[in-house]
Amino acid sequence: DGGITQSPKYLFRKEGQNVTLSCEQNLNHDAMYWYRQDPGQGLRLIYYSQIVNDFQKGDIAEGYSVSREKKESFPLTVTSAQKNPTAFYLCASSMDGPYSDEQFFGPGTRLTVL
């Protein structure tokens, strides 16, 4: 089945540690995105990538890093510089045509900093 997978579903980390969240898609989509969701704040864009080996910062990129070495993969690293990393992280992908296509979302990763 085509779709987006994120792993792990739940992640715990100690303060000061870096952690990497996985996102894989087999939809052959060009564009991929990372969002952070906090209660009452909706989704906020962290990073997005429209093509392999290229990515742009979103609204809240500080303390995060990404890579796009393969079309199907867009991992997100939450670094120790991120002041408040506990949140729900959602990965999405879309076609990158001339029109704004809908984004398809993965099941999310819930990160908790202990």
Add this chain to the structure above:
Amino acid sequence: AQKVTQAQTEISVVEKEDVTLDCVYETRDTTYYLFWYKQPPSGELVFLIRRNSFDEQNEISGRYSWNFQKSTSSFNFTITASQVVDSAVYFCALSEANTGNQFYFGTGTSLTVIP
């Protein structure tokens, strides 16, 4: 400034009642796209509808309907004869042609349907 406003934070209705979720957007682009997503308790966002700025026709899909009015910059979502399975958080989103595929999400409306 918030580009998408969902003023209703939480709504509760009794099963079989109709409910309307409001969405107001702000943009200077003439070409833009509006979306609704549903987020059930499992967390994954489910796409419901996309509408472009040149198509103001209302749309109906089963118990769901959408009312797009450019004059009031609104894209409201109505669920008719609500069911318990409709309980979820619903997000409205805006994408502008000038910013490519970047989405601006509202803060969501949490709908609870009481049996």
